[in-house]
Amino acid sequence: MTTPPPPSRFPVPELTKLPEDVRQRILEVQDKAGFVPNVFLALAHRPDEFRAFFAYHDALLLRESGLTKGEKEMIIVATSGANHCLYCVVAHGAILRIYEKNPLIADQVAVNHHKADITPRQKAMLDFAMKVCLDSATVGEADYAALRQHGFSDDDAWDIAGITALFGLSNRVANTISLRPNDEFYLMGRVPKART
Amino acid sequence: MTTPPPPSRFPVPELTKLPEDVRQRILEVQDKAGFVPNVFLALAHRPDEFRAFFAYHDALLLRESGLTKGEKEMIIVATSGANHCLYCVVAHGAILRIYEKNPLIADQVAVNHHKADITPRQKAMLDFAMKVCLDSATVGEADYAALRQHGFSDDDAWDIAGITALFGLSNRVANTISLRPNDEFYLMGRVPKART
Amino acid sequence: MTTPPPPSRFPVPELTKLPEDVRQRILEVQDKAGFVPNVFLALAHRPDEFRAFFAYHDALLLRESGLTKGEKEMIIVATSGANHCLYCVVAHGAILRIYEKNPLIADQVAVNHHKADITPRQKAMLDFAMKVCLDSATVGEADYAALRQHGFSDDDAWDIAGITALFGLSNRVANTISLRPNDEFYLMGRVPKART
Amino acid sequence: MTTPPPPSRFPVPELTKLPEDVRQRILEVQDKAGFVPNVFLALAHRPDEFRAFFAYHDALLLRESGLTKGEKEMIIVATSGANHCLYCVVAHGAILRIYEKNPLIADQVAVNHHKADITPRQKAMLDFAMKVCLDSATVGEADYAALRQHGFSDDDAWDIAGITALFGLSNRVANTISLRPNDEFYLMGRVPKART
Amino acid sequence: MTTPPPPSRFPVPELTKLPEDVRQRILEVQDKAGFVPNVFLALAHRPDEFRAFFAYHDALLLRESGLTKGEKEMIIVATSGANHCLYCVVAHGAILRIYEKNPLIADQVAVNHHKADITPRQKAMLDFAMKVCLDSATVGEADYAALRQHGFSDDDAWDIAGITALFGLSNRVANTISLRPNDEFYLMGRVPKART
C-alpha cells in the first residue's frame, strides 16, 4: 500500500495552477501543520467554494465567543460523529486533542459524548449541538433556557448552532466526495511531545 | 396583528450601522426584490457570517453547471422541506416558481417530490439530494452511476451535494434563530403578472 | 402542458354513471367551490368507500366541538405535511387559509408548526396531533393532561385524534393512488378578495 | 381482578340509550360472536363515527376482491403490529386464526411477517401494506409492479392500501382512547373446536 | 402441512451425536416441558455457544433479584417484540403466561406495554428495558433515579439491562437463523388447566 488513496474522488489541482490566494492559504497551513490537510486540496478543485468555506470557518472559529477553542472542536467532533464523517472526526479529533491537551477526549466525544470526560456545561453544549444537528425543527426557547442555566448567552447558542451547521455542510460534502483524512491526523495529540 | 413578528429571535442591526459591503448587498437585493429578505437582516447581526454565507451561495448558485437555475432551487426547496425549515421553503419556493414560471411546483417539491410535475431526470437529481440531506454516510459510487444515467456529470453531483449541504446549514441556523419568511414571499410567482 | 395529469392513477368514472347520492354530493361541492375537488372524482371509483369517507369526514368536521373549524384544518394540514401527502396539504391548506382569513398560515403549519403564527393552545393541539400521527402507541394520560392545561376536554382530545387518524387514512390512500390536487387550490385564500 | 378494566378511557353508553341502528348492529355482532367486541361499545360514544367506521369497514372487507378474507385480516394484523395497537392485533388476530383455520398465523404475522407460514404472494402483499403503513410517501409504480408479479391487480393494490389505511385510523384512535380487547379474543381460534 | 418447517435454516444435529452435557441439558428440558424447545436444537449446532448462552441465561434468570421470575419474562417479551423476534415473543410469552398465571399478559406486553395490565412499577421497569434495547447510548443517572422511585436497586437495574441485552443477542441470532418457535408454545398458559 505504497501510494495512498487520493484525497477525494474528484481531481486535485496542482498547487502551481491555483489562484494566488488559495495557494497562499494552502502554503500557510502546510507551514503550520507540516502537511496539507486534504480538505484544502479537495476543495481547491473549486476555488470559490474553497474561499467561502474557509471564510465561514474563520468567522465562526476565530470569533470572540463564550466558547473556548477546545469547546468549538468538541462540537465539530460530536456532530461529525453523528453524521458519520470520517474526515471531520479524524482531522478535528486531532485538533481537539491538541487544544485540550487530552489524548482521550476526541474518541470519547465522537463515540458518545454522554460518557466523555467533560463538564456538565460542555454536555449541555453538546446536547444543544446534537439537537441542531439531528432535529433542528424542534429547537426552541426551552433549549436556549437549558443553555442559559450553564451560563451560555444567546450568541453562544448561535455559535453552537453555526458550528454545527457549518460542519453539517462539511460532513455532507466530505461524505459525497469521499474526502480522505491525512494519515498524519490519526496520531496527532495522542502521544506526549517528549515521546515523539 | 399590525406589527409583524421580527425577522429572527436575535437583534437586527440598523442598516446605517452595517459595514459598507453588507449594507450594499442589502440595498442591491432590496432594489431587485422590492423588499429586503429577512435572511439578509438576520445574518447582518454577524457580518462575517453574512459575507461567508452569501459568498458560498453565489459560488454554488451562480456557477456554470449542468443544472438549470430552476433545478438548483428545486434542490433547495425539497431538502428544506425535509429539514422543516419554514424560511427556506417559503423564500426559495417563491424563487423556484418564478424561475420555472410554474405556480404549482414549489408546493409539490416541498411536500413530496415523488408526486411533483418534474422530469425523471429531475426526480433522480432530487433523490440524490435527499440522500445527501438525510443519509450522506452511505452516498457512494452507485449513486453517482444513477445520476450519470440521466446525463449528470460528477461535477453536477458535487453541485447537487453542495447546494444540499449549504442549505442544510441554512436550515439549521434558520430553525435555531427562528428566521421568519417575509410575508411577500408567500404569494410571489403564484399569480400571472397581468392579474397582480 | 395543456391536458393536466389525471386526478389519480385509477380510472375516474363519468359523472352520469355514478349512483345518484354520489353524483349529488359531487354536484353540491361543485356548486359551492366552483370546481370538483379531485378527491371526489378519485374516490367515486369506489362508491361505498366514497360514502364512508365523507360520512366520517362530516362526523368529525361538522361536529360541535371545542375546536374551531380553522383549528380542525390546522390538524389536517400539519399531519398531512408529516405524512408527505401533497393532495391534503394543498387542498386543506386552501381551506385553512380561507377559514382563518390568513394567507400565510397553511404553509407555516405544513412545514413546521413550531414556527407558525398560532397560539400556544393551538401549538399544544398540534403537538398532540403529531404524536397521534407519528407515535400513537405512547399516547397516554400525560398527553391528555397537557391538553387540559389549555382548556381542551377529553372529547376535544378525541376530536384531535380522530381528525388526525382520518386524514392519516386519507394521506395513505392519496399517496398510493397518486391523488393530484386541483390547480385551483394552490392560490385559494392567498389573495385578498378585492384583488381577484 | 374481578371487574375488568372498562372498554376504553371514555364513557360507554348504555345499550338502551343508543340510536336504533347502532344498537341493532351491536346486537347482531353479539348474536354472532357471543359477546360485544369493545370497539363497538367504545365507538358508540360517538354514533356518527361508529356508523362511518363500520361503513368503511364493510366497504373494504366485504367487497369482492382478489384478496381472500384471511388475507385481508393478515394485512390488519401485520400493520396493527407495526402501529403497536393492542386491540387490533388481538381482535383481528382472532379473526385471522379462524378464517385461516390456523392457530399460529396471527402471532407470526403480528411479530414478523417475514417469518410467517404464508406464501410468497402473501409476503409481497404484506410488504406493500407495510410500506403504505410506514412510508406511504414513497409508494410508486415499482411497488405496483412488484404486486403484479404475484397476480395482484391495481384494484387489489387499492384494497391493500385501503385496509392498511383504515386500520391505521383505527390503531391511532384505539391507542388514544386505550381501547381494550375483550378477554375472549385472546383464545379464539387457538384451540380445535372439539376441545373447547 | 404434515412435516413442520425445521427448527432453523441451519442443520440440527442428532441428539445421539451431541456432547454429553449438551444432550443432558436437552433431555432435562424435554422432561420438564414435554418437548424440546427449538432454541436448544438450533444452538446445539454449535455446542460452545449453546453452553455459553445457557450459562448466561441461568446467570441472569436464576439469580436472586429484586425482580420476580414473571417480571424477568416481561422484559424478554417486551424487548423481543421491539426486535420483532418471533421465537422469543412466542416461547417466552408462554413462560410469562405460566409464571404470571395470566393468559392475556404476554400479548399485551409484546404489542404495547403501555396498555398492559401491569403495575406502574412494572411499567417503569419496561420503560428502562426498552431504552436499553433501543437507545442504550443515552441511558444515564436519570434513568436509574426513575427506577429507584419504584424501589429498584442499582443491581436490579443491571438485571433489567442484562436480560434485555442477552435477549437482544438471542433476538438477533434467532432472526438471522430463522429460529422457529415450537407449535406447542402458542397455546401454553392460555387455557385453564382444568379445561385441557
Place this chain on the structure above:
Amino acid sequence: MTTPPPPSRFPVPELTKLPEDVRQRILEVQDKAGFVPNVFLALAHRPDEFRAFFAYHDALLLRESGLTKGEKEMIIVATSGANHCLYCVVAHGAILRIYEKNPLIADQVAVNHHKADITPRQKAMLDFAMKVCLDSATVGEADYAALRQHGFSDDDAWDIAGITALFGLSNRVANTISLRPNDEFYLMGRVPKART
C-alpha cells in the same frame, strides 16, 4: 485529574476476594496485556455473568472460521460504533489495529465502514453485520446470497451474526453501567513498535 474515574458506576471487587477461576482469567489477561481491561473488573462484580460472557466470547472469537481474527474485530468495532459504545470502540479498536497492523483502520471502521481501507469482501461482511445490528427482523435469504458472492459460507454468516449479537449485548451492558475504557487502549497499535 489524578485519580481516574472508576471502571464502571458499579462496585469493583478486590482481586483477592474473587472466585479462583475469575481471578485466574484476570491475571492471565494482565500478564498478556500489561494491564487489566476494565471489562474484566466491571463484570467481576457478577462472577456468573463474567464466566458466561467470556465463554461466549471465546466460543465465537477463538473458533475456526472463514473470518480472520482481524475481520472479527472489524465487526465488533463497526457495530459498537453504531451502538455508540465507548468501551468497545476503544478497546476493540486497539485490538483491531494490532491484528491488522494498521494504525488507521479502527477509526475508519468505527466512523463509517463505507469509507474504510478494507476489501469489498470485508465491506459485504460489515453490511451484513450492520443489518443484524440495526434491523435483524428483515435479514433473509437475499442477505445470505450477498455474502455467498464473496465466498462466505452459511456458518461464516452465523459467525458474523453471533459476534454482532454478542457485542450488541456487551454494548448495551457497557452503556448502562458506564464502562470506561482503560486509558492504555487509546494509543495501542497506533505507534510503530520502534517508536514506543
